[in-house]
Amino acid sequence: MDPIIISSTFWIGGVGLVSAIALAVADKFLTVPEDPLIAKVTECLPGANCGGCGFAGCADYARAIVKEDAELNLCAPVGSAGARAIGAVLGRDPGTGAERKVALVLCCGDFTEALRRSYYNGIAECSAAQATAGGDKGCTYGCLGYASCVRSCPVQAIRLEKGIAKVNKKLCISCAKCVATCPRKLIKLVPFKAEIHVLCSSQDKGPVVKKVCGTGCLGCKICTKLAGDAIIVDGFLAKVDYSKELNNPDLITKCPGKCIRLA
Amino acid sequence: MEYLMLLVSAILVNNFVLSRFLGICPFLGVSKSIPTAMGMSGAVIFVITIASAVTWAFQKYLLEPFGLDKFLQTLAFILVIAALVQLIDIVMKRFAPPLHAALGIYLPLITTNCAVLGVAVINMKDGNGFIKSVLFGFAASVGFAFALLIFTGLREKIDRADPPRCFKGVAISLVTAGLLSLAFMGFSGLVK
Numbered sequence: 065m066d067p068i069i070i071s072s073t074f075w076i077g078g079v080g081l082v083s084a085i086a087l088a089v090a091d092k093f094l095t096v097p098e099d100p101l102i103a104k105v106t107e108c109l110p111g112a113n114c115g116g117c118g119f120a121g122c123a124d125y126a127r128a129i130v131k132e133d134a135e136l137n138l139c140a141p142v143g144s145a146g147a148r149a150i151g152a153v154l155g156r157d158p159g160t161g162a163e164r165k166v167a168l169v170l171c172c173g174d175f176t177e178a179l180r181r182s183y184y185n186g187i188a189e190c191s192a193a194q195a196t197a198g199g200d201k202g203c204t205y206g207c208l209g210y211a212s213c214v215r216s217c218p219v220q221a222i223r224l225e226k227g228i229a230k231v232n233k234k235l236c237i238s239c240a241k242c243v244a245t246c247p248r249k250l251i252k253l254v255p256f257k258a259e260i261h262v263l264c265s266s267q268d269k270g271p272v273v274k275k276v277c278g279t280g281c282l283g284c285k286i287c288t289k290l291a292g293d294a295i296i297v298d299g300f301l302a303k304v305d306y307s308k309e310l311n312n313p314d315l316i317t318k319c320p321g322k323c324i325r326l327a
Numbered sequence: 328m329e330y331l332m333l334l335v336s337a338i339l340v341n342n343f344v345l346s347r348f349l350g351i352c353p354f355l356g357v358s359k360s361i362p363t364a365m366g367m368s369g370a371v372i373f374v375i376t377i378a379s380a381v382t383w384a385f386q387k388y389l390l391e392p393f394g395l396d397k398f399l400q401t402l403a404f405i406l407v408i409a410a411l412v413q414l415i416d417i418v419m420k421r422f423a424p425p426l427h428a429a430l431g432i433y434l435p436l437i438t439t440n441c442a443v444l445g446v447a448v449i450n451m452k453d454g455n456g457f458i459k460s461v462l463f464g465f466a467a468s469v470g471f472a473f474a475l476l477i478f479t480g481l482r483e484k485i486d487r488a489d490p491p492r493c494f495k496g497v498a499i500s501l502v503t504a505g506l507l508s509l510a511f512m513g514f515s516g517l518v519k
Contacts, residue, residue: 071394071395075389075393076403084410086410086414087413087414091417096421096424121434121435123432123435124433
């Protein structure tokens with residue numbers, strides 16, 4: 065065999081072997097123990113160290129998640145599935161079966177049902193509309209539809225449908241950015257498994273609600289009779305208690321305000 | 328004087344990021360905030376300086392004597408650099424925890440950064456001696472740090488300047504990087 069081939073294989077192989085031994089020895093005697101949670105979170109990350117999250121590599125991002133409460137959804141390569149995996153590692157213990165929560169916009173007053181009381185021609189952000197004399201919607205509690213939450217969602221799980229925001233719960237990673245963005249605090253985190261919801265946040269009395277929206281909660285309490293203690297009426301607004309079981313489909317047809325929906 | 332020329336050449340005239348287009352990955356990835364960029368710069372300077380010394384020694388005492396430098400240079404250098412960075416990481420963590428807290432997290436990001444290999448290869452191509460190699464490595468990494476910090480400062484401002492929607496995010500950053508590179512062309516001819 066050509067001597068060059070032998071010598072190059074020998075020397076490069078030798079260097080590789082020596083480096084490997086040196087690293088193994090260094091690892092054995094010189095490593096400093098570290099929070100094991102960081103290692104677990106690092107495993108959920110791709111390990112490509114692309115820096116796309118804005119941190120210096122996957123290990124740094126993992127450390128920032130565990131020690132500095134960094135957001136879970138900054139890693140583009142693993143996307144929302146990875147963010148969920150990290151969430152599972154951190155906050156939820158699979159042993160106790162803690163549930164997954166997703167965002168829900170508690171309003172169903174779209175442009176076919178809800179009245180506008182003024183014409184707003186300002187900055188197309190919900191906070192700006194809200195700051196301008198309380199917004200242009202007849203109902204002072206409902207979704208203004210300027211899509212601030214849509215833009216805040218890192219995985220594009222929210223879309224505008226008929227002028228109001230709607231969350232696609234399959235895509236939601238529960239980062240709660242939309243919850244923070246909504247100036248009317250309409251978005252809540254509800255259990256993923258829950259299917260029946262009261263999609264209204266209006267605390268106005270029934271006749272007032274009827275004037276401004278065709279699908280608002282009237283506070284009539286018919287739902288409480290059908291749902292038992294799973295729905296509580298607080299003032300003039302029905303609220304679902306998600307810790308109780310709720311699976312009566314009659315609720316949807318029997319609600320006079322037509323605001324109990326499947327989501 | 329010759330060394331001053333070397334410094335100016337590596338930092339300004341032939342800036343590693345903006346003229347040679349090496350090490351662009353961390354340039355775009357770790358340029359979102361100044362503290363992060365400063366940490367990254369420190370780590371890059373540390374690694375490249377040591378790597379240029381080690382690869383020079385490697386070339387002189389292992390590759391050349393056996394005639395392997397013509398064709399195994401890239402492979403051998405990558406091997407050495409990767410092992411070296413890992414070793415630096417472990418040693419730093421054990422013996423200099425504050426330094427590791429500041430710089431260590433960027434080390435995995437630099438392991439296969441082409442700027443490190445680029446410095447080593449260019450050193451060999453220019454036939455630099457040991458002192459010159461280390462100095463060149465140091466200057467090249469300072470140039471990288473310089474470009475990175477300028478770009479980070481720009482990027483922080485751009486994020487708030489509200490560009491048109493089609494340019495938001497990485498797009499405007501890339502355009503800015505190109506313009507910055509054009510600006511640095513103004514230094515050409517400064518050093519022969």
